[in-house]
Amino acid sequence: MAIAKAERLMNLALCLLGTRRPLTKRELRESIEAYIEAAAAASAANSASGSGGDEAFNRMFERDKDDLRELGLIIETVESVDGEIGYLARRDSNRLPPITLDAEEAAALGLAAKVWQQARLAGAASGALQKLRAAGMPLAEDPYDTQPAGALEPRIPVHEAAFEPLMLACRDRRPVMFDYRKSNAARPEQRHVEPWALECWRGHWYLAGWDRERTAERVFRLSRITGKVRLRAGAYSAEVPDHVTVRETVERWSGETATRTARIKLRSGHGYPLRARALHTHPLGDGWDELEVPYGHGLDAWLVEFGPDVVVLAPDELRADVIDRLRAVAKG
Numbered sequence: 001m002a003i004a005k006a007e008r009l010m011n012l013a014l015c016l017l018g019t020r021r022p023l024t025k026r027e028l029r030e031s032i033e034a035y036i037e038a039a040a041a042a043s044a045a046n047s048a049s050g051s052g053g054d055e056a057f058n059r060m061f062e063r064d065k066d067d068l069r070e071l072g073l074i075i076e077t078v079e080s081v082d083g084e085i086g087y088l089a090r091r092d093s094n095r096l097p098p099i100t101l102d103a104e105e106a107a108a109l110g111l112a113a114k115v116w117q118q119a120r121l122a123g124a125a126s127g128a129l130q131k132l133r134a135a136g137m138p139l140a141e142d143p144y145d146t147q148p149a150g151a152l153e154p155r156i157p158v159h160e161a162a163f164e165p166l167m168l169a170c171r172d173r174r175p176v177m178f179d180y181r182k183s184n185a186a187r188p189e190q191r192h193v194e195p196w197a198l199e200c201w202r203g204h205w206y207l208a209g210w211d212r213e214r215t216a217e218r219v220f221r222l223s224r225i226t227g228k229v230r231l232r233a234g235a236y237s238a239e240v241p242d243h244v245t246v247r248e249t250v251e252r253w254s255g256e257t258a259t260r261t262a263r264i265k266l267r268s269g270h271g272y273p274l275r276a277r278a279l280h281t282h283p284l285g286d287g288w289d290e291l292e293v294p295y296g297h298g299l300d301a302w303l304v305e306f307g308p309d310v311v312v313l314a315p316d317e318l319r320a321d322v323i324d325r326l327r328a329v330a331k332g
Contacts, residue, residue, distance in 0.1 A: 008034040012064050013073055017094065022078040022086025029057050099132060106132075160222040163198070165229040166207055170195045173240070175212075175232040178225050186331050188226045193218070194236045208249050210238040217249055258294030262318050264303065265311040266291050274306065300325060 011032045015023060029035045038056050065087070069075055074093045078086045101109070113129050162178065169176045176195055181188035194210040204221055211218040241249075266274060268287045275281065278291040290313070293299070300321035303310050312319040 016089035258296035262295035263313040267309040
């Protein structure tokens with residue numbers, strides 16, 4: 001059975017960190033089992049020329065060396081007096097500085113780990129805390145952990161299956177493809193996106209990125225992604241903006257940035273999120289209230305979620321957008 005790439009990289013890193021002198025490609029090839037197996041398989045498949053093993057090893061070694069460097073390992077290339085190239089990773093160059101967190105910083109990290117308690121990152125967050133504590137992070141009393149059991153805790157629920165592959169794609173700068181159903185569409189459409197970042201707004205997760213077909217920035221709500229997220233090879237074609245700009249993009253597309261106001265009729269005792277954002281409210285009687293709410297991009301999609309409890313009074317284009325979305329939902 002072929003050795004997994006992660007294990008092969010670990011073995012290569014251990015060899016380079018454990019040696020006191022530079023190791024040549026030949027020595028590394030004879031020391032790591034995965035290289036021996038790959039070279040043997042390539043030689044058997046290309047026995048006529050006999051060069052298949054060397055080529056397979058050289059390609060694999062160069063890829064592994066680049067991967068380790070991308071992970072942060074400092075690998076030195078040393079040329080001997082007879083011109084032979086060797087490699088090593090000095091421990092003093094790859095040793096992290098001591099962790100010097102004070103009690104408040106440690107408490108902030110503990111709070112951040114609790115936020116992900118019910119999300120897919122719960123295991124990674126807990127493991128990171130354990131490693132930091134083992135490395136010397138103070139175990140001071142957490143000022144955010146003074147509430148009794150059952151009190152409110154900060155949490156970010158993540159239920160969408162698309163979250164984890166998109167998070168990894170954002171981290172690795174990998175283009176993705178997925179099927180996306182807009183709120184006013186009857187069927188999903190395939191989208192080819194260069195993902196920038198994930199943001200959470202009003203309890204919903206959004207992906208900000210560059211839509212290649214539309215050659216423009218777009219924001220996608222994860223709950224509307226259907227099927228699997230497929231990773232694609234290749235470099236990004238558009239520049240990735242800084243994180244602040246991405247947050248503003250999500251804010252604008254999710255309806256948080258309003259440039260106008262809208263008048264809606266809301267059933268009494270319903271739509272508390274809308275009431276919390278209302279600029280003015282006055283009762284109409286017969287179980288209805290009239291609200292003036294900020295009107296920005298995405299308000300129509302949000303109003304549709306309240307179903308028959310909301311009626312748009314003005315402006316006319318917002319009313320038409322909400323009706324179109326409701327008709328699309330009714331058609332299925």
